Amino acid sequence: MKSYKDLSPSLRTIMTPGPVEVDPRVLRAMSYPILGQFDPEFTELMNETMEMLRDVFQTSNQWAYPIDGTSRSGIEAVLVSVIEPGDKVLVPIYGRFGNLLVEISERCGAEVVLLEKEWGTVFDPQEIIAAIHREKPDIVAIVHGETSTGCVQPLEGIGAACREVDALLVVDAVATIGGVSVQTDAWQLDAVIGGTQKCLSVPSGMAPITYNERVEAKVLRRKTIERGLRENGPAATDAVAAGKPVASNYFDLGQLQDYWSPKRLNHHTESTSMLYALREGLRLVLQEGLEERFDRHKRHEAALVAGLKAMGLTLYGNPTCKLPVVTCIQIPEGIDGESVRAMLLNSFGIEIASSFGPLKGQIWRIGTMGFSCNQKNVLHVLGALEAVLLWHDAAITSGKALQAALSVYAPKEEELPC
């Protein structure tokens, strides 16, 4: 029998657009002994997690709970539950994750209408609103923050347009939740999916979602009671609603909300340690304060950007729609982007990201998310990147990056004590 070594992961500075470093208090939460899923102590923790999610999603929706899977499981759960085969889904795409919304919608049997925008920029909301009036879709699905391009899509006004044509607005806020304001109610978003492993700084493995009564109405029209749980026997048809049933059991929001309600109707076995982690991560977000947290993300972004520019590097993407938590950098001419990333990891213990599809080999992506978004990390990555680029004979300016970042961090004159 082969013997396997004790787990002993290296300590990394993780400056990717996720997964990012996890707050030690969240790691500690995961090390606590577990409770049974129907233990009243555990269901109370589930309820508290729902309450905290409402605050973080800025909503008064009844339904706010995690799907037990990684971020895309939350996206699929919402889409498969609201898309009836044949529904028309409008997807405005401006990066890789818009394509994921298309892919999942198509698998759900939707007729998908694309609205495409050059990568590195976003839509004027009026373009989307015009398309909504023209296409009259059943569902509009859009990404809030595209980690693939480092852009953030303004959403104001889109929700109102959806209501005019009776469409549901589904928003992928995986990259933004907890780092950039996501105003579920104010923006009239019908369903929102967040991610844990980015600005919430909880490990990957849960996908918090929220949805309102407009979504719930569609979910209930398609609801069934699980075959093995029907009180009048498995073949009972009174347990099946009129709409086309959801193609997934695992992702059926109608069954999931019964599990998350006081009914506690058995479905999956809640992922205990991940729930502990999510609860603790949310608690820390609310303890810091949402506005304070968004400001922190902007402050460290400013320092990072100042440093990169001072080094002579060129940022990718339209600065007017830059996502504060992801900074994309053009790989300088003649430099092997993967060699730079490998040296950052192997010599400095720092991870930054490459990119996908058309941007593969063109840009690096640096995340400033959640617990990873701090002064020490920003200074560390700037210093190391400068050294590694010089080592690769890149034509950059030396000695300026850290000075520029430190200037951003230096207290302003009006903040100094008299």
Next chain:
Amino acid sequence: MKSYKDLSPSLRTIMTPGPVEVDPRVLRAMSYPILGQFDPEFTELMNETMEMLRDVFQTSNQWAYPIDGTSRSGIEAVLVSVIEPGDKVLVPIYGRFGNLLVEISERCGAEVVLLEKEWGTVFDPQEIIAAIHREKPDIVAIVHGETSTGCVQPLEGIGAACREVDALLVVDAVATIGGVSVQTDAWQLDAVIGGTQKCLSVPSGMAPITYNERVEAKVLRRKTIERGLRENGPAATDAVAAGKPVASNYFDLGQLQDYWSPKRLNHHTESTSMLYALREGLRLVLQEGLEERFDRHKRHEAALVAGLKAMGLTLYGNPTCKLPVVTCIQIPEGIDGESVRAMLLNSFGIEIASSFGPLKGQIWRIGTMGFSCNQKNVLHVLGALEAVLLWHDAAITSGKALQAALSVYAPKEEELPC
């Protein structure tokens, strides 16, 4: 802003059929800082986890990896990937989780053929083999260990019959993996799904699966490259295979195996801390030894059963097919089963389970699984159950249960030192 208390879960003795207590070494593994998903250190841990899963599933299959979700996510991933709409699926049912296989298969668009057996007993494999020859299904899906009834289905011979009619055999071994022998290769099982939160004693949140080249052939016929990752652009059709595409992106084994292969083609973001937990849980299983572990489960079952019988309680189900890791007890006439469970939890910190559907209110279920399966716990639950039943004025024999269990644990004469 409401302030939330520090997490401080009570310590429980969890004697349900899952989730059960987690080995402290597994809890510790989850508290380690995370690595990025493409960090070579992390992908090495992924590879080691695959290796260990092959040993635990007793297979030489190339594919053995976890789905990032709870146990039923693994079942759905296998079924949605192998069932093409219109496929005929034969499901022999002898408890609740057989009904779950029917429910998921129907949602995948299968024509489902049921074979039903009274709860509390199992099929003679010959009955299933005859049905396979008669129905010539595309897929046979069956539960190995039914936690709802505490029965285990013998599987020998069924795999060979499936090959005769070119059917795939899918086995739900969620309850048995790591506690009862699951001989994937010897029994010719084409796909097997395990659970983490039962005999592996890892928290819920991952579902290890394995499948052979017969399953892979079907998966590859239906494979697509994710839209956002196609090298010739999102609309490229050369990235789409000939079969009907899988209805799920999250559960598409064709994409998942690319992520788990040296290609590391991006899909979801692997659930880092759960992967640490699974790796550690598997390491502990292999360190103990599979046969030694199965024997341990049988030894503690014997002690528990001896104690329950000595108390005068009646077990539920046919003893010839009893699942060693779950013991079902008839609730004595006139006793409120839920009141007994509540007192066990509130006064003794012990959790045992109720049941589902037709057995609701009829039986209790006690698990002896993984880390929870130990002498201290068995003795604790017997002593507490006796006290609680006496408190409820049940007509049981006092003073005998622990003596009977202790007799099982006492060294046999031939084992004593001279």
